[in-house]
Amino acid sequence: SKHLLSRKNVENTLHSNKYALTTFKAGIIVGSGSSSFEIIRDLVEKLPFMIAPKWLNTKTQPIGVRDVLSFLSNAIGKKELFHKSYDIFGPEILTYKEMLLQFAKVRGLKRTIVTVPIMTPKLSSYWLYFVTSTSYKLASSLVNSMGIEIIGEKSAINSMLGVKPMNYKKAVELAFVKIEQNSIISSWKDSYISSGNLQNYIHKYINVPSYGCFKDFKQRKVINSENTVNKIWSIGGDNGWYYGTFLWKIRGYIDQFYGGTGLRRGRRSPTELLNGDALDFWRVIYADKEQQKLLLYAEMKLPGEAWLEFKIEEGILYQTATFRPKGVAGRLYWYLVTPLHWFVFKGMINKIIEI
Incomplete structure (x- = not known):
């Protein structure tokens, strides 16, 4: 396929x-951010019952x-690996x-999958495009390669490097440990800061997921930047959420009724926020007043994951609420609270920019 040929x-x-090259070739990589992983996640969490193309019977060897x-x-x-290639x-x-x-x-989801032989590659690509959050171009490339069995060629590379690959289920479990701790974002931040790389640019690279997410997006022109930032950094706790x-x-x-923390945690300081702080039923993932960006992760009981982001760029305040649903319950939850979100988030951003 073109996708595999590109590799x-x-x-x-x-x-x-002029230099030594060692090549490692892998099929499906199991981890958040991998296109294949995110598509599988989308399919599983959105569809209780799937009528799927026959390429779902294609064999492969996933690796964590x-x-x-x-x-x-x-x-x-x-040096013994120089100028060599390994699967x-x-x-x-x-x-x-x-x-x-x-x-x-x-x-923890019950899913039923029925494969049918009638879906052409083009129909399969459209199926992935409409059901998941991938682009049609990527869906088309993946479909063409998913019809080809990718079974690794055995070698001594595992023993040479002392690596014993985990099974697929364990790799998925560990991927979600990372996701649920939200350490994917924070680990990128920590590695950049500790090494000194991109110290002044890290705020551009810390972003919430986009695959399979719903978003409530608002923007307003900032009248007084200092006042607006101070309001953002004072949000929650005794100060409330402004609207x-x-x-x-x-x-x-x-x-609280469902066993969560509710709003009782408040905040550590009425005017300061640091990475890792509790903020009512949110957790501060990234707070940089100089770069005018605040990112919160929801620790409330939800059928999914949620983030709330505030950032000011070129005199514009961008406020984004992101929700990644888990299963049908998560999607129903989003549709149910969307009218309330429109009301609350619109009022909140208007209050934040007020002088």
């Missing part, structure tokens, strides 16, 4: 007589992103259907 072209492009990183880091400086893969040969069902089991306070309180009571 080979990358290898050919990187090859040089942690194992990929182990291969890469352990290979550095190993890296997990211990199991699975069909895409088996991967979807195991993924569902890890997520629809009674609705925020009701949401807090509902959260």
